[in-house]
Amino acid sequence: MAERSFKAEVEHLRKGDGDVFTGEGILAITKALLENGVGYVGGYQGAPISHLMDVLADAEDLMTELGVRFEANASEAAAAAMLAASVHYPIRGAVTFKGPVGVNVASDALANLCSSGVNGGALIIVGEDYGEGSSIMQERSHGFAMKSQFWLLDPRPNLPSITKAVKDGFELSEASNTPVMLMMRIRSCHVTGSFMTKDNVSPPLTVKEAIANPQSDFKRVVLPPASYTHEVEKIEERWPAAEKFIVENELNEMFGPQDAKVGIVVQGGMYNGVIRALQRLGLADVFGSTDIAIYCLNVTYPLVRSEFDTFCEGKDHILVVEEGQPEHIEQALGNFLYKAGQTLKLYGKGVLPMAGEYTGQVMLDGITDFLKEAAPDLLPSQVRAPNQDAPLIPDLSQTVPGRPPGFCTGCPERPIFAGLKLVEQELGKSQITADIGCHLFGSLPPFEIGGATMGYGLGPAANGAFDGGGDRRAISILGDGGFWHNGLSSSIGNMVFNKSDNVVVIVDNYYSAATGGQDILSSRAQNKTKATNNPIGDALKGVGVEWIRQIDNTYDVGHVRDTVREALTTDFKGPKVIVASSECMLNKQRREKPIRNKAIKDGRRVEIPRFGVDADVCTGDHACIRLSGCPSLSLKKLDDPLRDDPIAHIDQTCVGCGNCGEVADAAVLCPSFYRADVVHNPTGFENWRARMRSRLIGWLQTRRDGKRLRFEDAPA
Numbered sequence: 001m002a003e004r005s006f007k008a009e010v011e012h013l014r015k016g017d018g019d020v021f022t023g024e025g026i027l028a029i030t031k032a033l034l035e036n037g038v039g040y041v042g043g044y045q046g047a048p049i050s051h052l053m054d055v056l057a058d059a060e061d062l063m064t065e066l067g068v069r070f071e072a073n074a075s076e077a078a079a080a081a082m083l084a085a086s087v088h089y090p091i092r093g094a095v096t097f098k099g100p101v102g103v104n105v106a107s108d109a110l111a112n113l114c115s116s117g118v119n120g121g122a123l124i125i126v127g128e129d130y131g132e133g134s135s136i137m138q139e140r141s142h143g144f145a146m147k148s149q150f151w152l153l154d155p156r157p158n159l160p161s162i163t164k165a166v167k168d169g170f171e172l173s174e175a176s177n178t179p180v181m182l183m184m185r186i187r188s189c190h191v192t193g194s195f196m197t198k199d200n201v202s203p204p205l206t207v208k209e210a211i212a213n214p215q216s217d218f219k220r221v222v223l224p225p226a227s228y229t230h231e232v233e234k235i236e237e238r239w240p241a242a243e244k245f246i247v248e249n250e251l252n253e254m255f256g257p258q259d260a261k262v263g264i265v266v267q268g269g270m271y272n273g274v275i276r277a278l279q280r281l282g283l284a285d286v287f288g289s290t291d292i293a294i295y296c297l298n299v300t301y302p303l304v305r306s307e308f309d310t311f312c313e314g315k316d317h318i319l320v321v322e323e324g325q326p327e328h329i330e331q332a333l334g335n336f337l338y339k340a341g342q343t344l345k346l347y348g349k350g351v352l353p354m355a356g357e358y359t360g361q362v363m364l365d366g367i368t369d370f371l372k373e374a375a376p377d378l379l380p381s382q383v384r385a386p387n388q389d390a391p392l393i394p395d396l397s398q399t400v401p402g403r404p405p406g407f408c409t410g411c412p413e414r415p416i417f418a419g420l421k422l423v424e425q426e427l428g429k430s431q432i433t434a435d436i437g438c439h440l441f442g443s444l445p446p447f448e449i450g451g452a453t454m455g456y457g458l459g460p461a462a463n464g465a466f467d468g469g470g471d472r473r474a475i476s477i478l479g480d481g482g483f484w485h486n487g488l489s490s491s492i493g494n495m496v497f498n499k500s501d502n503v504v505v506i507v508d509n510y511y512s513a514a515t516g517g518q519d520i521l522s523s524r525a526q527n528k529t530k531a532t533n534n535p536i537g538d539a540l541k542g543v544g545v546e547w548i549r550q551i552d553n554t555y556d557v558g559h560v561r562d563t564v565r566e567a568l569t570t571d572f573k574g575p576k577v578i579v580a581s582s583e584c585m586l587n588k589q590r591r592e593k594p595i596r597n598k599a600i601k602d603g604r605r606v607e608i609p610r611f612g613v614d615a616d617v618c619t620g621d622h623a624c625i626r627l628s629g630c631p632s633l634s635l636k637k638l639d640d641p642l643r644d645d646p647i648a649h650i651d652q653t654c655v656g657c658g659n660c661g662e663v664a665d666a667a668v669l670c671p672s673f674y675r676a677d678v679v680h681n682p683t684g685f686e687n688w689r690a691r692m693r694s695r696l697i698g699w700l701q702t703r704r705d706g707k708r709l710r711f712e713d714a715p716a
Helices: 007-014 025-035 050-058 060-066 076-082 101-105 107-116 142-148 159-176 186-190 207-212 226-248 268-280 305-312 328-340 360-374 414-427 438-443 480-497 536-542 557-569 585-601 659-666 684-706
Strands: 020-024 038-043 069-072 092-099 122-128 151-153 180-185 192-196 253-255 262-267 293-297 299-301 317-321 345-347 475-479 503-508 547-551 576-581 606-613 633-636 647-650 673-680
Touching (some): 007 020, 007 025, 007 050, 020 025, 025 038, 025 050, 025 159, 025 180, 025 186, 025 192, 038 050, 038 076, 050 060, 050 069, 050 186, 060 069, 076 092, 076 101, 076 107, 101 107, 101 122, 107 142, 107 226, 122 159, 142 151, 142 299, 151 159, 159 180, 159 192, 159 226, 180 186, 226 305, 262 305, 262 328, 262 360, 268 293, 268 360, 305 328, 317 328, 328 345, 345 360, 414 438, 414 503, 414 557, 414 659, 480 536, 536 547, 547 557, 557 576, 606 647, 659 673
Parallel strands (some): 038 069, 038 092, 092 122, 122 180, 151 180, 262 293, 317 345, 475 503, 503 576, 547 576
Antiparallel strands (some): 020 192, 151 299, 253 293, 606 673, 633 647
């Protein structure tokens, strides 16, 4: 069950020639693929491009009508390997995944693909999430493009430019026999806009037709001596062909007065930020007309020297706006200038920061500093010589607490870490490695379990160095998505082969939850196009794991604690794997809430469990919060002057998972938690019983109040 359904939007993909399409960037990409005769598409889900896979899945019927093959790949490596179809056959193919981590996983296939070259157009659509919106290490995919020499597109973030980049990418790939990477930043993926559509086109050669007439060419196989000639082809044939196509088709764009003394070279994806900064300085208007010359690199690799030389003519100062480090583009352009003996001054890192996302303010400050030195006469007078200092931005770090990410309300993974924490208090701290996924939040307060993460599905492999290193067993955390992506072979298989004695906890929440709730092999859902309901335990047995424990209700904190303790203390020698299974609460609520709300609206009786804290029983020690961390579990100040400490309190966001009560019971805390079932559309008997209870309670309260000792003021 994906995070979002695009069934309604997918109908707009059928629009034809001259129609107007309005929607998100990811929908525009899908439409552009269909308009340009793509023969097969695939990919691996992963933010920020994850919804593209959801769109493709929802559009599978339409693609089948056109003869387009769709594959939801098990990993980025599997997706990139699909592009082998374009090596021998003139079929356009496209795959998508998250970069740079996805590019790293797919690197083996991509490197071979770039060596052999392609016959049909091969497009890799990468969701580049550099900056504060990223959930990964801060790297760029640019370096990989340079290393393997495939061409890198970075279009301006508007729908006409994005859809044109898909067309240009296929044609550039075919013209130069080289795969092309189309980089989509977070904002580009989800920017909204409109563009004129064309008719969808069936691929001239479908994969079904191709397999009926198999082709092969040994010269394309990456083996000596062919692999030696591939390198020569890249430099002597493919590169010049790419530059020729880029120039003749004007893939890069120039804006503003080209005879100006100053200019800005900018990555296409950063163009909007540059224009907005110039607008704020009064040097551009809302339509993009600018007083500063701009060279917009919709193709950031390869850089075309002849175009850059033309742009530099008559200029004294050039600013390169390139987000991230290393500054690949700035270095290359500086090399061009040096070899040409140019004397103009090149700016980049220095006026702009070396690292970090180029937000609107960062861009404004950097361009302002550049123009102050290069062309101060272009700046407004108040910027050239401000009458007053800029207002100081207050430091809120001392008053506003940090807000690290955490588990959702009712998350079934929270009780797993509560159980691990209880075992840690009992047996002492263990060496624990984490993994990519929601369970990585366990490394943060209040649990602080797992101090390293080395890649998707590599949690157990990361503990390989600690196997047999002492009397205490190491623990690894692995998600169900990571298990099927890479963990089964690289982690579990590695443990079996090396006769590991460590412990693995596989967090099974039924989905690839962290990327949007897509189905995987072990999902419990019935999926008409995918094979689900394949138990993780069966796969573990298949690779030789003998000690396996299945937990089917992770909210039973006591059972989790006891199972982890058993794994750490058993005399069994060999890999010990605990599969802890409960459905992702977000997906469960997405499925059940509409059904429940409809039932309530239709007047049917519905019970909804809610939990609360008895204020008279709670001692205010907050141990429950330290072992839970649920967002719905907070603090409440009492009016009682004899109780200064705030007590635990459950707010209205509670989903009734029961974790707080289970934690209190397993940790032998105060019995202050209670469950109340909220009844919608109660029966007549339930209404009568509620009235009777209310009257009885009211009578008892009045009776007790009448017996209370009172101290009346004496008459004057």
